Amino acid sequence: MNRDIENVTFDEFSKIRILPSDQFEASENLKDECKDFTQKIEDFNSIVQVFLEMLRAKAEQIEMEKLKAIGLRNRVESELDNRKSKRLQLQLLIKERHAELHRLKTQSDSLETVALEQQRLIEQLSSK
Numbered sequence: 072m073n074r075d076i077e078n079v080t081f082d083e084f085s086k087i088r089i090l091p092s093d094q095f096e097a098s099e100n101l102k103d104e105c106k107d108f109t110q111k112i113e114d115f116n117s118i119v120q121v122f123l124e125m126l127r128a129k130a131e132q133i134e135m136e137k138l139k140a141i142g143l144r145n146r147v148e149s150e151l152d153n154r155k156s157k158r159l160q161l162q163l164l165i166k167e168r169h170a171e172l173h174r175l176k177t178q179s180d181s182l183e184t185v186a187l188e189q190q191r192l193i194e195q196l197s198s199k
Contacts, residue, residue, distance in 0.1 A: 080088045088095055 080091060090098065
């Protein structure tokens with residue numbers, strides 16, 4: 072193994088360096104920037120996670136409100152149907168009561184006629 076040792080240097084703290092000092096400083100700066108970048112990415116990911124959780128919560132809330140709205144719409148539609156049905160039932164009841172009223176009036180008129188005839192007959196028999 073034949074290695075070239077001309078790139079070996081010593082820094083100001085008497086540490087052995089394989090890279091020249093300017094390249095070593097550049098690599099240290101790059102390492103620090105990478106750490107900063109990694110920290111920023113982690114912070115960004117945590118912000119995104121919080122945002123996604125908020126979106127999920129809002130989506131659930133929207134879904135619940137949507138289901139409530141559908142339920143209310145169904146109740147309104149069924150109430151309209153119920154009212155139509157009740158109105159038809161009441162109209163039928165009114166027709167039945169009118170028919171009964173007509174029948175009772177006719178019966179009353181007939182009974183009045185019979186009563187008058189009987190009264191006349193009683194008067195005729197009494198006067199004789």
